[in-house]
Amino acid sequence: MSAPLAGIRVVDFSRVLAGPYASMMLADLGADVIKIESPSGDDTRSWTPPVDDSGRGTYFSSVNRNKRSIICDLRDPEGAAEARQLALSADVLIENFRPGTMTQFGLGWDDLEAENPSLVYCSVTGFGSGEGAHLPGYDLLVQAVGGVMSVTGAADAEPTKVGVALVDVITGQNAVVGIQAALRVRDRTGVGQRVEVNLLSSLLSALVNQASAALNTGVSPQRMGNAHPSIAPYETFTAQDGPFVIAVGNDGQFRRLVGLLGLAELAGDPRFARNENRVTNRGELRTILESRLSAESVQHWVHTMTAGGIPAGPVNDVGQAIAFAESLGLPAVTEITSSGRTSKQISNPITLSRTPTQYRLVPPDLGQHQGAAWLPAEGTS
Structure with missing residues (x-):
């Protein structure tokens, strides 16, 4: 039985975390993900240390398995034209530039939808495409303005961020849900649509009981260290x-x-x-x-x-x-070998009984698959 998303091509223009996390989840489910990078590459390629045994950064590695990398300089007409060709061949496009940036390169939703009406176009932003479009979407910034730092840390200490870029991860998961919902609609209608997710809305949704308390009582929760506002001990x-x-x-x-x-x-x-x-x-x-x-x-x-x-x-x-x-028998760690390299990865948390997640490709080197983007994923490792 083929993978759930086998035959789905994802062209991924996103960088850093939320978008790449989403495209990796789709890739694990069988989608063919083509990572479009600038000549300097995804920012996280240079976010070192730490590095793995091969000297490659572990940050980039954490969200870029099962992908192929090609370089398209969008500021160069030839690079922009190649990117557009790829976008028009895609089932799904993911981008996390500031709103309006993709349009400057002829890659906006309105630019592509007329020629590729079945396209599912996912935009990941920090604060939406309206009044907050100009604000930079950094996880730490959103943790601050989005309220989670106000409820994290000891009562007598300063507000504290979560120890991982959790807002990016949650937003990436929301992107995956939205993309798959749009693909399901496309299965019925043949027509794609635009999917928009943003960091601030994702965080507010993830605040669940804390946000509900503030909304319905008019009193915002405060930091309580490791205690719970509604349960003890x-x-x-x-x-x-x-x-x-x-x-x-x-x-x-x-x-x-x-x-x-x-x-x-x-x-x-x-x-x-x-x-x-x-x-x-x-x-x-x-x-x-x-x-x-x-x-x-x-x-x-x-x-x-x-x-x-x-x-x-x-x-x-x-x-x-x-x-x-691992001691509980949970498959926490996966080793992927391709292109003469082996990469240790945290396993995808989704278990499917008939169509399990797949681990085909190690995180790619910059431009590793240049010229091979039109080939099936199986032939490019």
């Missing part, structure tokens, strides 16, 4: 040798927790019997719990609580997190 606690997480999600789990700790009387204490009471009195509860938790190690508590049906876990670093997933 649901945060990090300190054991004898360091921090770990307890994530109690209901009253039954709380009763099991305090029973396991030898503090069963807390389950009947009116300050803690119900979740809403525990949220109100979380400071007192934390003090009581930590006085008991400090007597044993993280490993002891995680093992004991997990066995007792209480969600708990250590605060792993990234390497430990990958190893943990």
Whole structure:
């Protein structure tokens, strides 16, 4: 059985993260992705260190597998003409230039739709194509103005960004959903359409309960460190040798927790019997719990609580997190070999029982597939 997106050609003009993440997800699902790069290449090619064993940057590698790279200098008429040919051959086009830039090169939606009416044209912006079109779409900037930094970090510390460009990743995922929805419509009608996603709207949607609280109460949530505004105990606690997480999600789990700790009387204490009471009195509860938790190690508590049906876990670093997933039998790591190279990659998180994701090509060198863009992907590695 062929891959879900086999036969779909994606011409990807995007750089850095949100757009390349989206095109990589489509490529994993079988699409033939042609990465269009300037003569200097995607910015992330030079974002080093760190580098892998071959000396190539790990940032670029993280979002560019399964793609072919060609160079088109859009400022050169010949390069722009080649890019236009590719765009007119595409099922999907992805771009994340500032609004209006693609039009300058004859590659805007209105320029292409008349000649390629089945095209799905996806634009990724920072703040939309209207009043915010002039604003630069950097993940850190959007985390700041989009509110997530205001709820991240300790209450007595400065606002803190998430430790990865999560807004870009979420926006890339939204782009994939929008593109596949548009392809589904095209399957029925034969007609493509424009898909627009932006970082700010993606972040506001991803704020879920925090945004809902602000919208419906008129009071914006504040930073609470690792605590949860609506559940307790649901945060990090300190054991004898360091921090770990307890994530109690209901009253039954709380009763099991305090029973396991030898503090069963807390389950009947009116300050803690119900979740809403525990949220109100979380400071007192934390003090009581930590006085008991400090007597044993993280490993002891995680093992004991997990066995007792209480969600708990250590605060792993990234390497430990990958190893943990592997220990659970989750396919966290994939090695791709092509063009005489091997690249270690984090696996696509989507599992399909009949048409699994595919790993065909290592992240390409700049212009590696020049002159081969019209060939099927299978013949260009």
